[in-house]
Amino acid sequence: MRGLLSLLAYWALSAGATVCVVDDRQREVCLEQPAQRIIALSPGITEQTYAAGAGGKLVAAVSFSDYPEAAQSLPRIGGYDRFDQEAIVAMRPDLLIGWSEGNPAEQLAQLESLGLTIYYSEPFEFADIASTIRRIGSLAGTDTQANATADRFISGIEELQQRYASAPPVRVFQQIWKNPLMTVNDEHLISKATRLCGGVNIFADLSQLSPRIDLEAVLAADPEVIVAGGMGEENRDWLEDWKRFDGLTAVRRDNLFFVPPSTLQRPTPRLLEGARLLCQHLDTARDRR
Incomplete structure:
Protein backbone atom coordinates (compact mmCIF):
# COMPACT_ATOMS: atom_id res chain seq x y z
CA MET A 1 0.00 0.00 0.00
CA ARG A 2 2.86 2.38 0.89
CA GLY A 3 4.44 1.91 -2.52
CA LEU A 4 1.17 2.56 -4.32
CA LEU A 5 0.56 5.72 -2.31
CA SER A 6 4.06 6.92 -3.08
CA LEU A 7 3.59 6.36 -6.78
CA LEU A 8 0.37 8.34 -6.78
CA ALA A 9 1.33 11.04 -4.33
CA TYR A 10 3.12 13.34 -6.78
CA TRP A 11 -0.06 13.96 -8.75
CA ALA A 12 -1.06 17.56 -8.56
CA LEU A 13 -4.28 18.17 -6.70
CA SER A 14 -6.78 20.91 -7.34
CA ALA A 15 -7.31 22.82 -4.11
CA GLY A 16 -7.53 26.45 -5.08
CA ALA A 17 -3.75 26.90 -5.17
CA THR A 18 -1.28 26.85 -8.03
CA VAL A 19 0.20 23.53 -6.95
CA CYS A 20 -0.52 20.92 -4.29
CA VAL A 21 1.16 17.59 -3.63
CA VAL A 22 0.92 14.94 -0.91
CA ASP A 23 4.09 14.44 1.10
CA ASP A 24 5.38 11.26 2.76
CA ARG A 25 3.31 11.92 5.88
CA GLN A 26 0.25 11.90 3.62
CA ARG A 27 -0.26 15.64 4.21
CA GLU A 28 -1.38 17.94 1.44
CA VAL A 29 1.25 20.62 0.84
CA CYS A 30 0.10 23.61 -1.23
CA LEU A 31 1.86 26.68 -2.59
CA GLU A 32 0.20 29.64 -4.25
CA GLN A 33 3.02 29.70 -6.79
CA PRO A 34 6.09 27.53 -7.50
CA ALA A 35 8.68 27.76 -4.74
CA GLN A 36 11.46 30.29 -5.29
CA ARG A 37 13.33 30.04 -1.97
CA ILE A 38 13.86 26.46 -0.81
CA ILE A 39 15.83 25.17 2.18
CA ALA A 40 16.82 21.48 2.26
CA LEU A 41 17.12 19.89 5.71
CA SER A 42 19.26 16.84 4.86
CA PRO A 43 22.14 16.17 2.45
CA GLY A 44 19.96 13.69 0.59
CA ILE A 45 17.18 16.23 0.19
CA THR A 46 19.67 18.76 -1.16
CA GLU A 47 20.69 16.22 -3.78
CA GLN A 48 17.05 15.35 -4.56
CA THR A 49 16.28 19.03 -5.10
CA TYR A 50 19.09 19.40 -7.61
CA ALA A 51 17.97 16.17 -9.30
CA ALA A 52 14.51 17.69 -9.66
CA GLY A 53 15.99 20.66 -11.50
CA ALA A 54 15.36 23.02 -8.58
CA GLY A 55 18.90 23.44 -7.26
CA GLY A 56 18.94 27.03 -8.42
CA LYS A 57 16.10 27.77 -6.02
CA LEU A 58 17.95 26.51 -2.94
CA VAL A 59 18.94 29.34 -0.61
CA ALA A 60 20.46 27.14 2.13
CA ALA A 61 21.16 23.57 3.17
CA VAL A 62 22.51 21.59 6.11
CA SER A 63 26.07 20.41 6.75
CA PHE A 64 27.51 17.66 4.51
CA SER A 65 25.35 18.72 1.56
CA ASP A 66 28.21 18.03 -0.82
CA TYR A 67 26.59 16.82 -4.04
CA PRO A 68 26.45 18.10 -6.70
CA GLU A 69 29.45 20.42 -6.51
CA ALA A 70 27.22 23.50 -6.63
CA ALA A 71 25.68 22.44 -3.30
CA GLN A 72 28.99 22.97 -1.51
CA SER A 73 28.68 26.75 -1.83
CA LEU A 74 25.18 26.98 -0.32
CA PRO A 75 24.85 28.79 3.04
CA ARG A 76 24.59 26.37 5.98
CA ILE A 77 21.86 26.48 8.60
CA GLY A 78 23.30 23.80 10.90
CA GLY A 79 23.16 20.02 10.72
CA TYR A 80 20.26 17.78 9.85
CA ASP A 81 19.92 16.81 13.53
CA ARG A 82 19.97 20.39 14.89
CA PHE A 83 19.53 23.50 12.79
CA ASP A 84 19.51 27.25 13.35
CA GLN A 85 15.85 28.24 13.34
CA GLU A 86 16.55 31.97 13.45
CA ALA A 87 18.75 31.70 10.37
CA ILE A 88 16.05 29.71 8.57
CA VAL A 89 13.36 32.30 9.34
CA ALA A 90 15.68 35.15 8.33
CA MET A 91 16.12 33.61 4.88
CA ARG A 92 12.37 33.87 4.22
CA PRO A 93 11.96 30.45 2.57
CA ASP A 94 8.69 29.68 0.84
CA LEU A 95 9.37 25.94 1.16
CA LEU A 96 11.29 23.77 3.61
CA ILE A 97 11.92 20.15 2.65
CA GLY A 98 12.36 18.11 5.81
CA TRP A 99 13.57 14.62 6.62
CA SER A 100 10.66 13.09 8.45
CA GLU A 101 12.65 10.59 10.56
CA GLY A 102 15.98 12.41 10.77
CA ASN A 103 15.21 16.05 11.63
CA PRO A 104 14.31 17.05 15.21
CA ALA A 105 10.52 16.82 15.41
CA GLU A 106 10.26 19.69 17.89
CA GLN A 107 12.18 22.05 15.61
CA LEU A 108 10.05 21.16 12.62
CA ALA A 109 6.91 21.74 14.68
CA GLN A 110 8.19 25.15 15.82
CA LEU A 111 8.95 26.18 12.24
CA GLU A 112 5.47 25.12 11.16
CA SER A 113 3.96 27.11 14.03
CA LEU A 114 5.68 30.19 12.57
CA GLY A 115 3.76 29.66 9.34
CA LEU A 116 6.53 28.10 7.26
CA THR A 117 5.52 25.46 4.71
CA ILE A 118 7.23 22.09 5.17
CA TYR A 119 7.20 19.13 2.80
CA TYR A 120 8.16 15.94 4.68
CA SER A 121 10.27 13.40 2.82
CA GLU A 122 10.94 9.78 3.83
CA PRO A 123 11.46 7.42 0.86
CA PHE A 124 11.35 3.71 1.70
CA GLU A 125 11.16 2.22 -1.80
CA PHE A 126 12.85 2.84 -5.14
CA ALA A 127 9.52 4.15 -6.43
CA ASP A 128 9.43 6.59 -3.50
CA ILE A 129 12.70 8.15 -4.66
CA ALA A 130 11.26 8.75 -8.11
CA SER A 131 7.99 10.13 -6.76
CA THR A 132 9.86 12.43 -4.35
CA ILE A 133 11.77 13.95 -7.25
CA ARG A 134 8.54 14.39 -9.19
CA ARG A 135 6.81 16.07 -6.25
CA ILE A 136 9.72 18.44 -5.59
CA GLY A 137 9.61 19.29 -9.28
CA SER A 138 5.91 20.05 -9.02
CA LEU A 139 6.40 22.33 -6.01
CA ALA A 140 9.32 24.12 -7.68
CA GLY A 141 7.81 24.35 -11.17
CA THR A 142 10.56 22.18 -12.68
CA ASP A 143 8.37 19.23 -13.67
CA THR A 144 10.05 18.51 -17.01
CA GLN A 145 13.53 17.89 -15.61
CA ALA A 146 12.17 16.17 -12.50
CA ASN A 147 10.08 13.73 -14.50
CA ALA A 148 12.98 12.94 -16.85
CA THR A 149 15.29 12.24 -13.90
CA ALA A 150 12.69 10.06 -12.20
CA ASP A 151 12.06 8.10 -15.40
CA ARG A 152 15.78 7.40 -15.91
CA PHE A 153 16.13 6.22 -12.33
CA ILE A 154 13.19 3.81 -12.49
CA SER A 155 14.34 2.50 -15.88
CA GLY A 156 17.79 1.74 -14.44
CA ILE A 157 16.32 -0.02 -11.41
CA GLU A 158 14.08 -2.16 -13.62
CA GLU A 159 17.08 -3.11 -15.76
CA LEU A 160 18.94 -4.38 -12.71
CA GLN A 161 15.85 -6.25 -11.49
CA GLN A 162 15.62 -8.09 -14.80
CA ARG A 163 19.35 -8.80 -15.03
CA TYR A 164 19.66 -10.28 -11.52
CA ALA A 165 16.25 -11.91 -11.14
Missing part, protein backbone atom coordinates in the same frame (compact mmCIF):
# COMPACT_ATOMS: atom_id res chain seq x y z
CA SER A 166 17.78 -15.39 -11.34
CA ALA A 167 21.25 -14.67 -9.99
CA PRO A 168 22.62 -17.16 -7.43
CA PRO A 169 22.17 -15.67 -3.94
CA VAL A 170 25.11 -14.21 -2.03
CA ARG A 171 25.06 -13.76 1.76
CA VAL A 172 26.05 -10.16 2.55
CA PHE A 173 26.91 -8.11 5.61
CA GLN A 174 26.30 -4.39 5.04
CA GLN A 175 28.33 -2.24 7.45
CA ILE A 176 27.11 1.35 7.71
CA TRP A 177 29.09 2.40 10.80
CA LYS A 178 32.19 1.26 12.65
CA ASN A 179 31.91 2.36 16.28
CA PRO A 180 29.35 1.29 17.26
CA LEU A 181 29.12 -1.45 14.66
CA MET A 182 25.89 -0.91 12.72
CA THR A 183 24.04 -2.51 9.84
CA VAL A 184 20.57 -2.35 8.22
CA ASN A 185 17.48 -4.53 8.31
CA ASP A 186 15.42 -5.61 5.31
CA GLU A 187 13.28 -2.44 5.30
CA HIS A 188 16.26 -0.21 4.61
CA LEU A 189 16.95 0.96 1.05
CA ILE A 190 20.50 -0.40 1.31
CA SER A 191 19.11 -3.86 1.96
CA LYS A 192 16.69 -3.48 -0.94
CA ALA A 193 19.60 -2.55 -3.21
CA THR A 194 21.43 -5.65 -1.95
CA ARG A 195 18.41 -7.79 -2.75
CA LEU A 196 18.14 -6.15 -6.17
CA CYS A 197 21.58 -7.64 -6.97
CA GLY A 198 20.73 -11.12 -5.69
CA GLY A 199 22.25 -10.49 -2.28
CA VAL A 200 20.86 -11.79 0.99
CA ASN A 201 21.18 -9.47 3.98
CA ILE A 202 22.34 -11.63 6.90
CA PHE A 203 20.64 -9.26 9.37
CA ALA A 204 17.44 -8.74 7.40
CA ASP A 205 15.19 -9.94 10.22
CA LEU A 206 16.28 -7.44 12.87
CA SER A 207 13.52 -5.10 14.03
CA GLN A 208 15.35 -1.76 13.87
CA LEU A 209 16.00 -0.03 10.56
CA SER A 210 19.68 0.62 11.40
CA PRO A 211 20.51 -1.62 14.37
CA ARG A 212 23.68 -1.85 16.43
CA ILE A 213 25.16 -5.34 16.40
CA ASP A 214 27.93 -7.25 18.14
CA LEU A 215 31.09 -8.30 16.34
CA GLU A 216 30.38 -11.85 17.48
CA ALA A 217 27.10 -11.83 15.57
CA VAL A 218 28.91 -11.08 12.32
CA LEU A 219 31.52 -13.75 12.97
CA ALA A 220 28.82 -16.31 13.76
CA ALA A 221 26.85 -15.45 10.61
CA ASP A 222 30.00 -15.86 8.45
CA PRO A 223 28.96 -13.71 5.46
CA GLU A 224 30.31 -14.48 2.01
CA VAL A 225 30.66 -10.75 1.32
CA ILE A 226 31.24 -7.70 3.51
CA VAL A 227 30.29 -4.33 2.03
CA ALA A 228 31.25 -1.12 3.81
CA GLY A 229 31.37 2.59 3.26
CA GLY A 230 33.62 4.71 5.45
CA MET A 231 34.08 8.11 7.02
CA GLY A 232 34.40 9.61 3.55
CA GLU A 233 33.84 8.88 -0.10
CA GLU A 234 37.32 7.42 -0.53
CA ASN A 235 37.93 6.02 2.96
CA ARG A 236 38.18 2.23 2.91
CA ASP A 237 39.64 1.80 6.40
CA TRP A 238 36.61 -0.03 7.77
CA LEU A 239 37.34 -2.98 5.49
CA GLU A 240 40.93 -3.24 6.70
CA ASP A 241 39.69 -4.13 10.18
CA TRP A 242 38.06 -7.33 8.92
CA LYS A 243 41.26 -8.80 7.49
CA ARG A 244 42.37 -10.04 10.89
CA PHE A 245 39.43 -12.46 10.93
CA ASP A 246 40.87 -14.87 8.39
CA GLY A 247 38.31 -17.52 9.30
CA LEU A 248 35.52 -15.51 7.72
CA THR A 249 34.47 -16.63 4.25
CA ALA A 250 34.42 -13.00 3.07
CA VAL A 251 38.03 -12.50 4.19
CA ARG A 252 39.28 -15.86 2.94
CA ARG A 253 37.91 -15.15 -0.56
CA ASP A 254 38.91 -11.47 -0.52
CA ASN A 255 35.27 -10.42 -0.80
CA LEU A 256 35.67 -7.14 1.11
CA PHE A 257 34.09 -4.46 -1.04
CA PHE A 258 33.84 -0.69 -0.77
CA VAL A 259 30.89 1.35 -2.03
CA PRO A 260 31.06 5.16 -1.62
CA PRO A 261 28.58 5.78 1.20
CA SER A 262 26.65 8.63 -0.40
CA THR A 263 25.69 6.38 -3.31
CA LEU A 264 23.92 3.87 -1.05
CA GLN A 265 23.04 5.76 2.12
CA ARG A 266 21.15 8.66 0.54
CA PRO A 267 17.72 8.11 -1.10
CA THR A 268 18.65 9.88 -4.32
CA PRO A 269 19.08 8.93 -8.00
CA ARG A 270 22.72 8.09 -7.23
CA LEU A 271 21.42 5.03 -5.42
CA LEU A 272 21.31 3.52 -8.91
CA GLU A 273 25.06 4.18 -9.24
CA GLY A 274 25.69 2.53 -5.89
CA ALA A 275 23.46 -0.42 -6.74
CA ARG A 276 25.28 -1.02 -10.03
CA LEU A 277 28.64 -1.06 -8.24
CA LEU A 278 27.23 -3.35 -5.55
CA CYS A 279 25.94 -5.74 -8.23
CA GLN A 280 29.40 -5.84 -9.80
CA HIS A 281 30.92 -6.70 -6.44
CA LEU A 282 28.47 -9.56 -5.90
CA ASP A 283 29.24 -10.86 -9.39
CA THR A 284 32.92 -10.89 -8.41
CA ALA A 285 32.05 -12.89 -5.30
CA ARG A 286 30.14 -15.43 -7.41
CA ASP A 287 33.17 -15.80 -9.69
CA ARG A 288 35.38 -16.55 -6.65
CA ARG A 289 33.37 -19.53 -5.50
